[in-house]
Amino acid sequence: MSPFNDTHPIGLIDVEGAMQAIIAKHANNYCGSMMQKHLQTGGKRLRATVTLELGDLFGVSPENALHWASAVELLHNATLIHDDIQDGDTTRRNQPTTWVSHGVPQAINAGDLGLMVPFQCIDKIDTDDGVRWQLSKILSQHAIRTVCGQSLEMTLLPNQDFSLASYQQASLGKTGAFFALPMEGIALMAGLSTLERKSLVTLFSNIGLLFQMQDDILDCFGSKGRMLGADICEGKVSLLVVSHLHLHPSEAARFVSILTQKDTSGPDISSIIADFEHRGALDLALNQIHRLEHSITAAPILQRYPELKKRVYDLLDTIMRPIGHLIPQPMRISQ
Secondary structure (H helix, E strand, O other): OOOOOOOOOOOHHHHHHHHHHHHHHHOOOHHHHHHHHHHHOOOOOHHHHHHHHHHHHOOOOHHHHHHHHHHHHHHHHHHHHHHHHHHOOOEEOOEEOHHHHHOHHHHHHHHHHHHHOHHHHHHOOOOOHHHHHHHHHHHHHHHHHHHHHHHHHHHHOOOOOOOHHHHHHHHHHHHHHHHHHHHHHHHHHOOOOHHHHHHHHHHHHHHHHHHHHHHHHHHHHOOOOOOOOHHHHOOOOOHHHHHHHHHOHHHHHHHHHHHHHOOOOHHHHHHHHHHHHHOOHHHHHHHHHHHHHHHHHOOOHHHHOHHHHHHHHHHHHHHHHHHHHHOOHHHOOOO
C-alpha cells in the first residue's frame, strides 16, 4: 500500500476523471479514444498521488493540485505509449499496447496527443497568467529532459558506453524528470523561493533515479507483470549490466552480442541472471542504491521541512519494498 494514502478531498479517482474529461473536450475523436483506452488500462499513478500529497503538504488548493497531477500523468503516459513502440513491447498492464491495437503510426499520434493535452490542464489552474506560463515552462523543460534521457539510453549499447555516469545521466532524464516535475510545479504554486525549488528538484530527481535503479533490479529479481529479464531481451543497458561490466570489463563483447540480438532464449536469460547474482553485479547494484538512498535522506532541504522528510522516507520505503527481499536489514535507512 502506498504511503501516499488517498485521503484528500480530491483523490486519484478525480484525477482519472479529469484526464478523461480533458481529452474528451479537446480530442473527442479516434485519436482521443486511443489515449483514453490507454489510460483505462490503469497503472500505479504514483506520480499523480505524489503530486496530490505534495499539494496538500505545501498548502496548494486541492483543485490546482488535481490539474497539475493530471498534467503530469498525461505526459507520463504519452511517453509510455512511445516507449512501447521503441521497445517493441506488446503488452502493458496485461493489456495489448496501443501500437499493437492500432498500429505504429496511430500510436505515435496518440502519444503526441498526450504530450500536448497537459498544457490544457494548466489552463484550468486557478492562478495568474504569469504562474501558468511558469508551469508551462516547467512542463516543457521536464518533457525535454525525459526525451533526451530516453535518447541517451538508446545510444549506450551502440556506443558500448557501460559507465555508471552515463547510465545515471540517462535515468535522471527519462525517470528522474517525472519525479521532479510534480515537486517543482507544487513548489512554484506554493510560492517557495527559487533556491528551495532548485534543491527540491534535485532531491526528487534523485528519488526518480532510485526508482529506476530498483526497477532495473526488479526486472531480474522480482515481479513486474512480465517475464524475468525482459530488459535483457529488449537490449537495455540496465544497472545490472553496468554493474556486471564494471566488475568484469572483459565481457563487454559478450554482452554487446547478447543485448544486440534481442531474442535471447529463456535458458540464456536465466544464466545471465545467475551471473548477476553470483558474480557480484547484484551486490554492487544494491550498494549503489544504498548510497543513493543515504544521500537522499541526508539532503539539507529536508531539515527545513520535517513533514516532507517523513513523506520522503515513506516514499523511499514504497519504492524499495518490491526488492526488499534482496536487501539485508542493516542496509536499510531508519528514520
